[in-house]
Amino acid sequence: xxxxxxxxxxxxxxxxxxxxxxxxxxxxxxxxxxxxxxxxxxxxxxxxxxxxxxxxxxxxxxxxxxxxxxxxxxxxxxxxxxxxxxxxxxxxxxxxxxxxxxxxxxxxxxxxxxxxxxxxxxxxxxxxxxxxxxxxxxxxxxxxxxxxxxxxxxxxxxxxxxxxxxxxxxxxxxxxxxxxxxxxxxxxxxxxxxxxxxxxxxxxxxxxxxxxxxxxxxxxxxxxxxxxxxxxxxxxxxxxxxxxxxxxxxxxxxxxxxxxxxxxxxxxxxxxxxxxxxxxxxxxxxxxxxxxxxxxxxxxxxxxxxxxxxxxxxxxxxxxxxxxxxxxxxxxxxxxxxxxxxxxxxxxxxxxxxxxxxxxxxxxxxxxxxxxxxxxxxxxxxxxxxxxxxxxxxxxx
Ligand SMILES: [Zn+2]
Numbered sequence: 001x002x003x004x005x006x007x008x009x010x011x012x013x014x015x016x017x018x019x020x021x022x023x024x025x026x027x028x029x030x031x032x033x034x035x036x037x038x039x040x041x042x043x044x045x046x047x048x049x050x051x052x053x054x055x056x057x058x059x060x061x062x063x064x065x066x067x068x069x070x071x072x073x074x075x076x077x078x079x080x081x082x083x084x085x086x087x088x089x090x091x092x093x094x095x096x097x098x099x100x101x102x103x104x105x106x107x108x109x110x111x112x113x114x115x116x117x118x119x120x121x122x123x124x125x126x127x128x129x130x131x132x133x134x135x136x137x138x139x140x141x142x143x144x145x146x147x148x149x150x151x152x153x154x155x156x157x158x159x160x161x162x163x164x165x166x167x168x169x170x171x172x173x174x175x176x177x178x179x180x181x182x183x184x185x186x187x188x189x190x191x192x193x194x195x196x197x198x199x200x201x202x203x204x205x206x207x208x209x210x211x212x213x214x215x216x217x218x219x220x221x222x223x224x225x226x227x228x229x230x231x232x233x234x235x236x237x238x239x240x241x242x243x244x245x246x247x248x249x250x251x252x253x254x255x256x257x258x259x260x261x262x263x264x265x266x267x268x269x270x271x272x273x274x275x276x277x278x279x280x281x282x283x284x285x286x287x288x289x290x291x292x293x294x295x296x297x298x299x300x301x302x303x304x305x306x307x308x309x310x311x312x313x314x315x316x317x318x319x320x321x322x323x324x325x326x327x328x329x330x331x332x333x334x335x336x337x338x339x340x341x342x343x344x345x346x347x348x349x350x351x352x353x354x355x356x357x358x359x360x361x362x363x364x365x366x367x368x369x370x371x372x373x374x375x376x377x378x379x380x381x382x383x384x385x386x387x388x389x390x391x392x393x394x395x396x397x
Pocket of ligand 1: 240
């Protein structure tokens with residue numbers, strides 16, 4: 001028994017060392033073995049052994065040498081970004097998107113399929129069709145499939161507990177995909193995916209504490225504490241906290257949730273109601289051109305000077321500020337980044353949110369939290385699904 005335990009401990013240590021060395025190469029390449037040993041506090045022998053293993057797997061390679069004043073120039077090793085491919089999915093919007101990425105999160109190929117109105121098994125079939133198509137563009141060993149999904153996710157077993165729009169309830173999505181493709185499958189929700197993207201690839205990468213809040217059709221937060229994302233079921237669901245007593249009925253069954261006043265749908269509906277009083281506005285022109293209003297049209301009309309929309313931006317900022325003040329009260333003045341379609345209102349919205357948070361939170365008065373927009377553009381959920389695979393399959397952060 002003792003022998004078995006010792007062997008298990010050795011395996012854990014070996015795995016830990018391998019991840020430490022790989023992470024150091026990922027962050028500092030090209031780098032010499034001696035420098036890796038210095039940064040990781042591992043012995044030169046351990047570093048050399050780990051590197052030969054990684055070279056055997058094709059993930060690391062020798063990439064030249066540097067000349068020094070004396071002695072034999074040390075050989076540098078580097079990360080082989082194309083040694084593996086990763087398949088990432090964003091299922092959280094009305095169009096399902098998929099991409100093939102390399103180990104540096106560079107997009108190599110992408111595809112999408114309209115999913116508006118698809119539900120249950122039909123929606124799942126559509127996902128499988130998308131993945132089948134993407135598989136044709138994989139030319140390296142595939143690390144796995146990472147997914148940013150909507151709704152409440154049980155991250156451990158990879159189950160979609162509740163995604164109302166897709167009518168997915170307790171769907172074992174990871175198991176279903178694993179049965180078909182025989183690959184590691186990892187899924188988180190769209191908010192958590194956005195957080196992981198910023199944490200691995202964003203401007204504030206490697207911060208130990210970070211909150212990313214999506215404000216779009218839904219509202220929710222991905223939360224990172226001490227370098228680890230919070231995956232408790234329902235963590236970060238700030239969109240379904242009451243901010244208007246006795247307010248409008250919400251999709252969750254409650255009344256006056258943040259989503260009923262600050263989501264893109266709520267904003268568009270309110271703008272629509274104001275429209276009849278402003279028949280010659282920019283918004284009226286855009287509505288006539290497009291046939292129907294969407295959040296982009298509301299933002300464009302407001303940016304073009306439709307000042308009757310000002311109270312909407314004012315109120316959305318105030319309600320988001322109320323919810324974020326609670327986040328700051330619990331987590332302290334951490335860095336908070338916002339993403340999603342509603343953030344198109346830009347810096348006037350941010351200023352309103354910051355003012356409200358500072359007005360309402362003692363913590364924020366002691367130390368002002370940094371509230372900004374995310375640093376990544378393009379499809380942050382897809383990139384987050386890639387980061388998720390790098391975290392769980394490579395131990396890269
Ligand atoms: Zn709700």
